[in-house]
Amino acid sequence: MTIFKFPESIKSRPTYGKLEYREGKSYLFIADADGAEAIIDLANDNKSLMAKSHIIYIPNQTGDKYISKLDKLDIYQLYIGPSYSAAQSRIIQAFEQSHMGLQVYLAGTEGLIGQALRDAMAAGIPHTFIQSEHRGSVARRMQCVHCKGITEDVINDPFVCSHCGLNLFVRDHYSRRLAAFQGVCIDAEDPGNVPTSVELYK
Amino acid sequence: MSGSEKINVKVSNVVPLNDLVTRFEFKRTDGKLFPTFSGGAHTVIELKDGDITRRNPYSLMSDPMDQEGYSISVRRDDAGRGGSLFLHNNVKVGDDAVLSHPVNLFSLDLRAKKHLMIAGGIGITPFMAQIKQLDRSHGNWELHYSVRNPKLGTYVDDLISMHPNDVNVYYDDHKNFIDIVNLLDGQPLGTHLYICGPKGMIDWVVGEAKKLGWPSEVIHFEEFLAPKPGEPFQVKLSASNKVINVGENESLLEAIEREGVDAPYLCRGGACGQCETSVIEADGDFVHRDHWLEDDEKLSRKKIMPCVSRFSGKTLVLDR
Amino acid sequence: MTIQFKDETFRNDYTFKNSDWAIKRFPFPFHEDSYMYSVNMEQHKGGPEGSIYEKRFDVDEHYLSEMHDRAQVLRDDPLRCQSLPNMTLAGWDLLELIMVSKSEDYPDLFELHRDGHKWRWINKPMKIDDTFTFLDDATLPYGPMEYITRQTQGDFVVLDQRENNLWMDAGMVTTQADWSLDFDIGMNFFEWHAPVPKAHEMGIFTRALKFLLNIQQGAPARRLNWTMTVNPLLDTSPENYHKWGVQKNTLTPENIGEKQHLRVELQTFFRLPRSNALVFPIRCYLASFDDLMTFPKWGRRLHRVIRDLPEELATYKGFIDNRPMMLDYLSKYDDGKVTSNGIWPDDETEPKLDHVT
Numbered sequence: 001m002t003i004f005k006f007p008e009s010i011k012s013r014p015t016y017g018k019l020e021y022r023e024g025k026s027y028l029f030i031a032d033a034d035g036a037e038a039i040i041d042l043a044n045d046n047k048s049l050m051a052k053s054h055i056i057y058i059p060n061q062t063g064d065k066y067i068s069k070l071d072k073l074d075i076y077q078l079y080i081g082p083s084y085s086a087a088q089s090r091i092i093q094a095f096e097q098s099h100m101g102l103q104v105y106l107a108g109t110e111g112l113i114g115q116a117l118r119d120a121m122a123a124g125i126p127h128t129f130i131q132s133e134h135r136g137s138v139a140r141r142m143q144c145v146h147c148k149g150i151t152e153d154v155i156n157d158p159f160v161c162s163h164c165g166l167n168l169f170v171r172d173h174y175s176r177r178l179a180a181f182q183g184v185c186i187d188a189e190d191p192g193n194v195p196t197s198v199e200l201y202k
Numbered sequence: 203m204s205g206s207e208k209i210n211v212k213v214s215n216v217v218p219l220n221d222l223v224t225r226f227e228f229k230r231t232d233g234k235l236f237p238t239f240s241g242g243a244h245t246v247i248e249l250k251d252g253d254i255t256r257r258n259p260y261s262l263m264s265d266p267m268d269q270e271g272y273s274i275s276v277r278r279d280d281a282g283r284g285g286s287l288f289l290h291n292n293v294k295v296g297d298d299a300v301l302s303h304p305v306n307l308f309s310l311d312l313r314a315k316k317h318l319m320i321a322g323g324i325g326i327t328p329f330m331a332q333i334k335q336l337d338r339s340h341g342n343w344e345l346h347y348s349v350r351n352p353k354l355g356t357y358v359d360d361l362i363s364m365h366p367n368d369v370n371v372y373y374d375d376h377k378n379f380i381d382i383v384n385l386l387d388g389q390p391l392g393t394h395l396y397i398c399g400p401k402g403m404i405d406w407v408v409g410e411a412k413k414l415g416w417p418s419e420v421i422h423f424e425e426f427l428a429p430k431p432g433e434p435f436q437v438k439l440s441a442s443n444k445v446i447n448v449g450e451n452e453s454l455l456e457a458i459e460r461e462g463v464d465a466p467y468l469c470r471g472g473a474c475g476q477c478e479t480s481v482i483e484a485d486g487d488f489v490h491r492d493h494w495l496e497d498d499e500k501l502s503r504k505k506i507m508p509c510v511s512r513f514s515g516k517t518l519v520l521d522r
Numbered sequence: 523m524t525i526q527f528k529d530e531t532f533r534n535d536y537t538f539k540n541s542d543w544a545i546k547r548f549p550f551p552f553h554e555d556s557y558m559y560s561v562n563m564e565q566h567k568g569g570p571e572g573s574i575y576e577k578r579f580d581v582d583e584h585y586l587s588e589m590h591d592r593a594q595v596l597r598d599d600p601l602r603c604q605s606l607p608n609m610t611l612a613g614w615d616l617l618e619l620i621m622v623s624k625s626e627d628y629p630d631l632f633e634l635h636r637d638g639h640k641w642r643w644i645n646k647p648m649k650i651d652d653t654f655t656f657l658d659d660a661t662l663p664y665g666p667m668e669y670i671t672r673q674t675q676g677d678f679v680v681l682d683q684r685e686n687n688l689w690m691d692a693g694m695v696t697t698q699a700d701w702s703l704d705f706d707i708g709m710n711f712f713e714w715h716a717p718v719p720k721a722h723e724m725g726i727f728t729r730a731l732k733f734l735l736n737i738q739q740g741a742p743a744r745r746l747n748w749t750m751t752v753n754p755l756l757d758t759s760p761e762n763y764h765k766w767g768v769q770k771n772t773l774t775p776e777n778i779g780e781k782q783h784l785r786v787e788l789q790t791f792f793r794l795p796r797s798n799a800l801v802f803p804i805r806c807y808l809a810s811f812d813d814l815m816t817f818p819k820w821g822r823r824l825h826r827v828i829r830d831l832p833e834e835l836a837t838y839k840g841f842i843d844n845r846p847m848m849l850d851y852l853s854k855y856d857d858g859k860v861t862s863n864g865i866w867p868d869d870e871t872e873p874k875l876d877h878v879t
Contacts, residue, residue, distance in 0.1 A: 419685060
């Protein structure tokens, strides 16, 4: 099972739920890696849904694991892509071509959910209306508050900013607009004194 | 503090528009400019009717940028508690009145890519101001306005002549109704929906929109909840150490005010939460008529909204 | 009185100093000998003559230097001033509010001439004389919010009111106590306050939000907030924390009186008319420990507040490591006498000391 129970945290930390069917005009799914499992679970409970759905799936490290199961679902429109940034122009167009009544479902890592949510919000969809279910990796997208660069797939705290090289600690404070958690210099008051890195949630 | 800041005015014009609706225009007595406001705002008008002070909220329908005068349009309600009747029958040019500073509980969401407006009858008033505001900023709006018939179509001629492409009018008597399902279907992502009119219309439009998968976050509505008359009842005001009687045609809030107790209020229509009052003791039935309290709060018997709600029973003790 | 504007710095050589006038009117935030969060709102409707509460937007001797510092911050980091597209109308509301208030409250310093939508704004201290068309962005060198807040002391956060919540959709934030506008923009009231310890469980924010949602035109409110800063550094932003954080370690028993500053924010809340938004000015006042000790009541009280402050709060406010040294200094000014309630110094019974021994 790829379901992780996030510890309780501050009010700006995003929380996720379980995908549920909701009647609408059209259905758009954006998922990565183990997020496919959440779609498959939903499809099994709602047989006619996939025939009306557009699914954008980025397998990443799970490779072929879910592909054959997805193929069997008879999805109306299925795209399998290598990364969020490769898929992004297609995602934005999907929003542009949609109308009110669109139901958006996001599943997978926090990074995928965050970026897709950010783009859905820009298209005019209220963030509280978008369904999301976390599956798989708990690595984070981190914004360095100093250089504004985003470091992907952060699993250790503290970590090194992939842009400016500062040592940053991981905060739970999260920005939907940037789709990232905040990273702040850990050794500002005592330069060089960087604690040993530990894995998140351990 | 009750209500918002007050402005002394004189009635500068009274314009009957049709059998039911009259427009009242006001100018400040101190010669200063009125505050500007955001479309959808309302003002509470205070008028002396003999010994009692009437306070009624009405949407400001004038141009928000027009600081020389304010206007409201009032529909005469023969079956109501007399507020609109008093205005129609008694108020003349030159009369004194007091207006509150504008308060907005029905504002536009300026992030919207399109503002879709649905008006029923006198519900057109907030949209009049909002349309003027949006036109100034070249906002994208569309109005669907349902009236009984052309004679009672308040401002229909003005709206159609100024905005022939964006205003659609429907006449009940001609069996001409808004085709809400088709209207909502196909609206661009980022559309916000605004409804103002009778409760039945609001419930119907909101229901259809939700069925079509519209998020509730983009659906905005304002219902003009006037306090309904009801059986008289007695109330003990614990903090003021008074026992008061609430008459058939006055609201609990009005009775409290009449007794000289200063109770907070803002919209006087059950929507804003400002008059929320704690119940110390209750032996009887609550008649909750507001939109503010959650269901569990209404059932708790610990809170009441005196501007619109009532009570029937042996004892009601409030913390006022 | 004519304000003597100073030419001082809030960085590098830190030439900032408070005159006696500035110290006397400093907003000492503690009305009793201990501190805990509260929704300490009151009406912003004037105050004692000469006090920081008297005018809608207080102007003091640090005005020109603060504006110069702001310009430098923005040159280095323009992301300190941002406005989401739905907030331009609110920006115009704010411009009008500040221009009208300052021209009425300080007629010797500011003038506003309006002819319909053709406005002329004269800011004498900053030598600005601009004519523009109200509501027409093309006629101002910056967006309206940025234009006017480059001429007004304090940070400004402009909040959109929707869904029974307040959303930080625009701001000019160059003198903040360690939070990032670029990160927080777009968040709602509970979200941007998420990192504050204890207050959420206390229900502070739920009550505060309800109060703020109901603030009406013509009825602004205010409250005080406080923290500590080493050196009179205005730009204590997270963005530059990796540069200024180390200054906390430069305190010594010899220099603490001069370098340790109490940083008080006068927060005000005004409803904006055309946009129905809420503006939240955050005006920062700094006073060194030496400054504060010249009023014996403040000396006693500050020691007690800092000594008894819960560890979580001292940590969140960033001075937990320096607290022992602060208490060593402050305890010398606490003779154990009873202090009166309220924030004002006891002028009559204990006049201001000329200097601190």
